[in-house]
Amino acid sequence: MGRRGPPPKPTRMRLLEGNRGKRRINEYEPQPEKAAPPCPRWLTPEARKVWKRVAALLRKMRLLTVAEEDALVAYAQTFARWKAAEEFLARHGDVYPIRDDQGRVKCMAQFPQVAIARHLLAVLKSYQQEFGFTPSARTRLSVEPAGEHHNAAWIPEDQLREARQASKRYEARERRRERKERKERGDLD
Numbered sequence: 001m002g003r004r005g006p007p008p009k010p011t012r013m014r015l016l017e018g019n020r021g022k023r024r025i026n027e028y029e030p031q032p033e034k035a036a037p038p039c040p041r042w043l044t045p046e047a048r049k050v051w052k053r054v055a056a057l058l059r060k061m062r063l064l065t066v067a068e069e070d071a072l073v074a075y076a077q078t079f080a081r082w083k084a085a086e087e088f089l090a091r092h093g094d095v096y097p098i099r100d101d102q103g104r105v106k107c108m109a110q111f112p113q114v115a116i117a118r119h120l121l122a123v124l125k126s127y128q129q130e131f132g133f134t135p136s137a138r139t140r141l142s143v144e145p146a147g148e149h150h151n152a153a154w155i156p157e158d159q160l161r162e163a164r165q166a167s168k169r170y171e172a173r174e175r176r177r178e179r180k181e182r183k184e185r186g187d188l189d
Helices: 013-019 045-060 064-094 112-132 135-139 157-185
Strands: 097-101 105-110
Touching: 064 112, 097 135, 135 157
Parallel strands: none
Antiparallel strands: 097 105
């Protein structure tokens, strides 16, 4: 079973927004090395083209790290398969006839590539949102200005202190709420 709810925001982004939920701050969030992983040799020629194009784009956006290699491979392969399905549909159309024993058309059936293309497009959309390739996804991204080379996990001491205090207040409030609920249910003497 997958995780519930929206994916968590990176710590740096939560601090820039002011940690509105007053949740605990992850002081030790991993920060992968910002380096471009090499294009795998086993990718199909079309997937290699996609890899090179997308890797260049992610480098310009300063979002490419070694941690994104597998996701980038999956995106490139998915895009190549989606393109192949769309090219097939462009050549043959969306449907084909099913004929009876006399050769008359009984009905029309959808090519499997229609469903394949639809599914792959949904997968591509989720990768595009993760990588920040859509306008709405870009609004949720935060990158360091060019020229700054400090560790992205660095948190100013005053912000860290404030976040810790807010987190403690939130946890205390939650404990009081849970205790009150247990008391109302009769679980607590």
